[in-house]
Amino acid sequence: MINQYSKRFLTGDKVALRKITKEDYQDYFAIEDLMESRLLMNDEIPFPPTERDHEKFLSEINPEKDEYIFGIELKDEKIFIGTISVYSVNWKNGTCHVGVSIGADYQGKGYGTDSMKVLVDFIFNYMNLNKVKIQVFSYNKRAIASYEKCGFFLEGTLKEELFRFGSYHDIYYMGILRKDWKNTQV
Template sequence: MIKKYVQSFLTGDKVILRKITKEDYESFSNVEEVMESRLLMNDSIPFPPTDAEHEKFLSEISSDKDEYMFAIELKDEKVFIGTISVYLVNWNNGTCHVGISIAPDSQGKGYGTDAMIVLLNFIFNYMNLNKVKLQVFGYNRRAIGSYEKCGFQLEGTLREELFRFGKYHDILVMGLIRKDWEKTLV
């Protein structure tokens, strides 16, 4: 069951980013337990976590001031569709990593691109960082296209780094520097 909410934090054209609340835990679990999502989001063995593991993960994120996870909510419908986060913040060098997870039935509709644009604005204009990095599985073409729309560029390839579907796949390393982001705002 996906719940509806009223509270918002950062607003895009299609989505808002807001804090995650206890009321989101069930919706979060529903998104994260879909095997299609698990195969796209991390490189560990895609075994579904327990509800207790989800709760522990969410409570730890909210207490770490160098990691910021937001709920992604549809702007008009106020429906939770996933999460987006900033993590591994290196304040000395002005860098961070980002990650996003969206329910499969909400993918391919521009919500992820919109959410990433809102998050990048937060990173560059509020956190004052200089570079944003991410890793994406080479077979996740839809995500790669979304990241490129946001201005990310390929910086490297970790060859045959991931074992999925009975064979090895590349992981792409992508980055976006503040000055390149600012060029897209003109």
Template sequence: MKQYLNDFLNGQLIILKQMASSDLDEFIKVENEKSTLLLANDDIPFPHTVEDHTSFFQNISGKKQEFFFGIFEKTTQQFIGSCGVYAINWTNSTCSVGISISEKWHGKGLGTDAMQTLITFIFNYIAINKIKLQVFSFNLGAIRSYEKCGFTKEGTLRNEIFRFGKFHDIIVFGLLREEWLSRS
């Protein structure tokens, strides 16, 4: 039991922790990076103000029906991104997830490890049967990561996002509890 408690929200490469106000500056840096604005948000890719991020940061920490974590590199304890569980539907036992990783940490497996740790948290501690997410069709690294985590493509929202001067699809993925259990 003691080892199980030590491994709580610890991945192989990362640790998920509730963010503190001291993490706000690093959070703002990651959220305003070009890659985050283009790959992790369907708004017009325009940097948000410090006030926008501060307001979001304060609002999310007060919500009891959402879970928002900072992602910290395990060895250095450096803040590298964030992830969260939102849109929890207790009636149908579903939720959505999202993740954002600083571009200097892309391609190193940390996002996959963070998502796997988040999935484990959800299926072990929340009465959820299905996790959903959406990803832009041009975000090939994220798509590979989600597939490694066991997500299955469920559909395509055609011409749903405007980036780089043209419309692109959004791919909808899902992961069922039974699928996750069969992989564990």
């Protein structure tokens, strides 16, 4: 018999993380095609990808290669609002990178913070890693504040690494260690 907790394995206060299905593709494409989304998550030239590009990206995510992507849905309404991922897992050193993308209508409402807390908990409690890392552009103040709420600290700055809006910007590297995360779980 399946208990109530195993049905929704990765849940937070506001969101649930789950596998992405074909039914999510159009919503995923809409989020990833917004220029604002491209400017916040990718340091490449912000050219809109095609549906084929999106499908190829999603089909190439492979847990056998230690890459994991989850759909983010509102816990009560079950509405797909974005994605969150774990990638570049280094089992030898116990590290990984994470990334998150939330639809514009759902930003600034705590969904990204809740999603990241759920993912970090998953990484430390089920993947048994020691450190989670994230890259964020210096002008993305809302994301920086969210990551800090999750316990991430600034670890390094790549000065004027990114060209956006006609000038150069820094890229911040933030991280959280298992021992620091445990201290926030009291």
